[in-house]
Amino acid sequence: MVSLRSQEWYAGQDRDGYIHRAWMRRGLPVDAFDGEKPHIAIANTASDLTPCNLHLNEVASSVRDGILEAGGVPLNLPVVSLGETLVRPTAMLWRNMAAMAMEEMFRANPIDGLVLLGGCDKTIPSLLMAAASVDLPAVVVPGGPALTGTFKGRPLGCGTDVWRLSEDVRAGVMSAQEFTDSESAMLRSKGHCNTMGTASTMAVVAEALGMTIPGVAGTPAPDARLLATSHATGKLIIEMVREDRRPSEILTKAAFHNAIVAVAGVGGSTNAVVHLLALAGRLGVDLTLADFDEIGQRIPLLANLQPSGTHLMDDLFRAGGVLAVLAQLKDQLRPEAITVTGKPLVDYLGDRPIYDDDVIKPVTEPVLEDAGIAVLRGNLAPNGAIIKPSAASPELLTHRGPAVVFHSIEDLHARLDDEDLVITPDSIMVLQGCGPRGYPGMPEVGNMPLPQKLLRQGVRDMVRISDARMSGTAYGTVVLHVSPESAAGGPLGLVRDGDLISLDVPNRTLVLEVSDEELAARAAAPADSSTAAPTRGWEKLYVDHVMQADTGADLDFLVGSSGAKVGRESH
Template identity: 70%
Template sequence: MGLRSSRWYAGDDRNSYIHRAWMRRGLPADAFDGERPHIAIANTASDLTPCNSHFGEIAESVKHGVWAAGGVPLNLPVVSLGETNVRPTAMLWRNLAAMATEEMLRANPIDGVVLLGGCDKTIPSLLMAAASVDLPAVVVPGGPMLTGTFRGVPLGCGTDVWRLSEEVRAGTLSREAFLESESSMIRSRGHCNTMGTASTMACMAEALGMTLPGTAGTPAADSRLLERSHETGRLAVDLVRRGLRPSQVMTRGSFLNAIVTLAAVGGSTNAVIHLLAIAGRLGVPLDLDDFDRTGAGVPLLADLQPAGRHLMDDLHRAGGLRAVLKEVEDLLDPAALTVTGRPLVEHLAGAAVHDEAVIRRRAEPVLPDAGIAVLRGNLAPDGAVIKPAAASPHLLRHRGRAVVFDSVEDLHARLDAPDLDVDETSVLVLRGCGPKGYPGMPEVGNLPLPAKLLAKGVRDMVRLSDARMSGTAYGTVVLHASPEAAAGGPLARVRTGDPIVLDVAARRLDVDVPDGELAAREPVLDGHARPLRGWERLYVDHVTQAHQGADLDFLLGSSGDTVGRDSH
């Protein structure tokens, strides 16, 4: 079979002696005979990434599966990014996590890898790493938490944080009641139970063919996740023996399947950036226009928060992702493979919808056209995105006066000022929050509404930025305006009072001032990042724009397994 790990362990010289001797800590002698694939378990478990804190148990099930299939499992802790704790934003380190994982996979004597991810940036970073190294790989998503309730009402993790906090600011919910709900929000292990970025990227991994089909969306506390983890461990050994690599699974057809899936489940806008980054690592041609061409006419079928009413354990109970994809099977690439070696569509046989309130039939969708809309115009010549499924229909075509904030700090300082010149028709503009600007492109695009408008009953306004927003968020929010202000984009030249014109149906985003006047204005670059050292300096110097996936420019394109250098 010619196992890669044999390059370390085979032979009778000093180097192979050292490699074997130091690994003989419970491993059987035949672990080094060149017949048993060595499978790394790239584990993003961390107490500081609470959504992934249960991965030790999942890893044990994977290990049992690897042993059962004749492989050798090896736990490999890798960089873990906790969305709720890391400051200023976990996205600042997605590329670092991907690069570090890539190098550890490349440097160690392993033949294949099981990728354990859950919280938002962990699955994207692991897939980016696997794409670059191109060793046999498979994902186990850690699963959503079970639904908590507060005063008899189900809580959508993330989504209801935004909703309840706005009600406090509006004066319709007491701060005491808001804080009381805190202990009810997180009922069990697992990531957010809405169709936020974590759930979305689990679905993307399955649509890309990189999970054991039927795994994405299995709740973290469900014993069936451990069963699937065991099966995945067995599959990882089989992947090595068959030589099936990520580059053979994640083809252009697989990415188009992911775009269809993104629309059908009402997934996070963050998936756009992550899919572009993964494709970039593989050298697969994918751009923003593919999201519009492929996803625009796809119906929203999963009635899940934040675009709908239900939560992830409802989706699992109702038939899961496979049932959703069965409804749009004709839109999927029939040739795109999964890690099983069989096409994704073959794994949809027998999928059924068990609750039509949660998973709608194709003929009665939540929305008939639900894909991420890509906007262009003089405010975003390289594109911006909006999630129509989470927006207010009456605002999808809108003209309003810009109210501009130059940074997050400026927003916090002035948003609730009684003399802020703003009304419900205004367009809130936040700049300086793109990949280079903050840096890291934080999830601040869903700007809170001014307190005086909340008090009047306003609950949505058009908001525009070069930032991202949480996949659990909602509203008429235009994101990822590219190029960003810090890179010289036109957003840096917008002034308070400028008329902003949004027309989602026409895919337009413009500021209604003469082009010559806009170009002649001095750009506002207040507060933009100018790091002097370390990772932030490397990041700001090399990060690409949002429409390119916000990866580092020198990491684009798969380099494959380059092991063979003698380190001794």
């Protein structure tokens, strides 16, 4: 067995060893410090203010039992938790902070391995970024989706149906009271969103990257099998420590290839792009936007799940789960990529059956061909922008129309339903000032609500373009992550009402039909005063150092890993 890192704290008869052992003896047995038992931190994002992760304390108990059974020392380590639905101004503002705080706690403490408990959107990405940076043996347990709720006999998709129902109210086809009544049915159990939103997507990504026990992603939060797998994970992390199996060995370029294939196959969230790019940056893996397009565009959509399809996450689980989807795509996966078990991911696929082919389509009859996230380029997005074709209206994937520009989210809210707003179904809605630096934090506002007067006419989708993100539960012909963002001097900030914009997803172009000379003249005008300019605290650090969406919106000084070595000795 490899020498245990925790012994750097606990070994020896000097004063430091005495202090470290004495203060930790409250509850730990004498042999906890003998150098034979790995000390495992259970990095726990359970929080009453992260409602999707409330049950992770129960999951942690099962992990603890597995660690004890395998001869380890389990240590609960509460870490920063980000509740997607509650945190203002946007949880994405705090992803890098959470990852940085976790990394420092993992490095600073006497631990030999990590079990990472996440669920809600930013928790799994921040845990993975931190674990990759410190490179201690680590394994993820995703918290799992909620069971399907119903309203008036109809299943409800978390998030996706919020967007649909709220637009129905604004269109006058649903009453405000009915909308409120549906609220109590939206989530009927513990767990995160039951659609293929960002939370479910990042669980799938963690599994496709090889960072979970294969087969756990998508297990519903109330399902007893989640606790059984959590127990098994507690046992596995002891093996990983003893064999020194680290994230850097698992999270290779091949693993990222497999994650991109998985995102396309399940119709995953566009947010996976910024999270995977940021994670790759922590590892020094050469991953770019071009990889998402080159790998993903030939992958069919097989999971018929909201928002790209009709079913929900507990349907996916009963139909065969994530591994059944990946088994259909086995020929597209890189076989050399290993998992936390030490075995290749492809070894777990075999001839996985599909138990409901309306939920998981066979590769010969996909929901959609070429379902990967598309990367667009042109003079409006020199460094790229993305769109999710599987959630868009096919007839709008090639479209040319005049811009209707909103300079900020506040401007959008103020003018959207003005009856005098000059806008038609052919217009292209453009939102500025919502990128990583401009908002700050790159909020999920890219799927702008449509003007009420158009909703009354029956319009339910329009082309929308921004430097923002959108919820993985959202849908529509929405161009996102335009880079550089407007606040960083990107061309998006130069768009004016009436400018013609051409979107051509099949040819991967996004063009502002304005001459270079005119754009140069506009660029010389005074900067938009709505750009964020914080003067202190995390927001200032973030705005000063955040990178653009095309590289993952991490902080520039966090790129690259620092390893597990503590910089200076204590005491």
